[in-house]
Amino acid sequence: MADNALGRFVRARREATTPPTRERRRTPGLRRGELADRAGISVEYLTRLERGTDRSPSGQVLTSLADALDLTADERIHLYRLIKADSTCEPPSPPQLRPTVLKTLEALEPTAACVLSPAGDVLASTAQFHKISGLGAEQNTVRFAFSSEAKAHYPDWDQIANHRAASLRAAADLGDHTAAALAFELSITAGAAFADRYHSSASLPPTTGTERWGPHVLVFDTLYVPGDGEHRLMLYFSQH
Template identity: 80%
Template sequence: MADNALGRFLRARREATTPPDQHRRRTPGLRRGELADRAGISVEYLTRLERGTDRSPSGQVLTSLAEALDLTANERVHLYRLIKADQTCTPPAPPRLRPAVLKMLAALEPHAACVLSPASDVLACTQGFRAICGLGDEQNLVRFAFSSGALAHYPDWEQIANDRAASLRAAADLGDHTASALAFELSITAGPTFTTRYDAASALPPTTGTERWGPHLLVFETLYVPGEGELRVVIYFSQH
């Protein structure tokens, strides 16, 4: 990441935020103390972030700052990218699926079916799944559920959002690093829409049930793939 890009972005957004008593200001925007109060952090910590002496804020801090600065969805994504660009770790490669698993998936055509990682990355799927899932270029069910297109695609979005957040929470609690990283990402990009559901998740997500995708009412069943990785196959059948 360019030197202190995160700090410059936070300061620029602070100075562009209209203060409550703007007619009595010599300088534009919020003072550090005002932003710190809004975000529930100390002035000293905000100063370290803006100066670049602290470059590892938690997801909770970033979410609070995003809310305090009234960031748009695009600005939240940019904020996350600034953090991600400063990380040097390489994400793990997706697991290779056994040929037998891929043959099983092919045999399920024309039904909608997919193989999911613990973090709900779509590792492989049928053409039937691709035709109705609505994901487009997105490859993760949880990230899509909290994207701008999800509300239009899922008539029962509240149910879907709760279940997807619970699924991610379960994977993260079991130590899946990809799930934890995605939870951190969504805490910034989706904010409380995601975090309230993620924090409140107190039960495992359903392994069977119904979901509506656009005009399709689907019954789904979950099968776990033996071996390492805790992969699962989810099969969707149209309910008439």
């Protein structure tokens, strides 16, 4: 991360945060000790973050700092981007689906159907799925579930948010690095709405059931695609 951008951002937000008392101070905003107390971390660790000697904070630490600094949704996204910018890893290539899987999707039209990666990425879908899913340009069902648009799209948002978080937790626990990276991202950008569900998830997400997307009441089923990718073929049928 060039020029310690994360540390500078945290310090700038700390100094811009109104302190708990109105006493006259030599420096603006919160003292390091006050922010550290709010975030539940040590002053020494906060000092290392601000000075750039520690540039790999956990998602839990960043979420605590974001909450303590009362960051907006846009500021949380910026905080995550600062961490992401420090990564030197090349993004993985998108998996290639077998032609027979793509042909299956074509044959399913006009049913709403998609193939998902363990982390919830939409690898391919039918036109009907794209039409009613609400995802738009977003290509990850978990990230969309914790976006500002999702609550308006899902009448039963709490249920779906629980299921999506549980699905991501299951994939991350099985060693899927993309799922773990997305969990790190959402713990910062979506905050407690995601993190509480993710960390308290004690069951696997359902493979069948009913969901409401906008005006659509859909019965869904899950079929696992043979192969190494652990991909899921999701089928959604209108309930009449």
